[in-house]
Amino acid sequence: MPKPKAIVLVVEDNPIIRMGAVDLVIAAGFEALEASDATEAIKVLESRPDIHLVFTDVNMPGSMDGIKLAHYIADRWPPVKLIVASGQTVIEESQLPLGARFFRKPYDDGSIVQAMTAMLFAGTNDSTGVTHVGR
């Protein structure tokens, strides 16, 4: 039996950027789920307790932006790792939950994959059972 792949949830309202993000997650050897706003993301997280990492945009329609979503996830699902990306220049990692990473758009796919791998690897020590499946 192959070891289970790490599962990454991509939250992004722009369909082209979301497609690209899902593609980069799959190319990195992880399994990808997607949502187009915070409400949908929370629904997916409620139905899939096996999600290891959420990669989210900041500006999205709906009542919750990516920063609020990140804090909500950190409170409700503390083991889930967080990567936040935005074109806004005013955001800093200090506005995010502890341990979350911030990338400015346009991000470099390689840097995102590196960050995901590093964060998911760190997770192997606290028994989340994540296996890195190579780049």
Next chain:
Amino acid sequence: MDLERSGREIRNLVLNAHRLDDGDEDHVRLLLAVSDVTDARAAAKQKDDLVREKAILLQEVQHRVANSLQIIASVLMQSARKVQSEEARGHLHDAHHRVMSIAAVQRQLATSSLGEVALGPYFKQLCESLGASMIHDHKRLSIAVTVDDSVVNADRSVSLGLIVTELVINALKHAFPGHRHGAISVDYHSEGASWSLSVTDDGVGMPTGSRAPKPGLGTGIVEALARQLAGEILITDAAPGTAISIVHDVKATVGQDLPAAA
């Protein structure tokens, strides 16, 4: 204090009282100045509002630009992952690097208020991002950036950044075949209106004569941008390796510029 009178608008008054000390302690005199600052305050508030509005608009525009560049970058990387041909993949990666090079200028501009870009931090960011995506073994290949404190306008910074991008990509691709170790250095310095940009590698050197490769898009981009910046391209054998410089020497070109001004 606010002066309220029935049927009239409230006026903002500033009261300023001073005790006049003329040595006569039995008759204390006060100097009271009353200024009506209603209009001045309204004008100051309007100005503050405009400044705030402008800052918000600017942020909004920068955010949109970043998002648009992200769409382009996402599409390019998706096609790069999908195409079968290794050559096509290379071209798509190059296109992606060019987009990221322009995005790096946007980032520098977002943190400056005058529409000017400091070349040092910009080139450093540029080369870090090129290194992150193109160098797989950082012990084997490195990029060093040496730039003085030159500051240029946004248009020039885009052109200079694209030249650096092309020359660094070219050196990474061709100067170190096999598992050859090496270093690339990017230098920029200016004095008055003269400036010089060079990208030097200690690789295998450029093939010459009939073995020289046909110039690609990268060469075309560098030539066009050098011409736009009134720079001369100099290629020298760095033994080992190659040095490519774009030089704008005011002393050398003065006089040549004049007839062209017609």
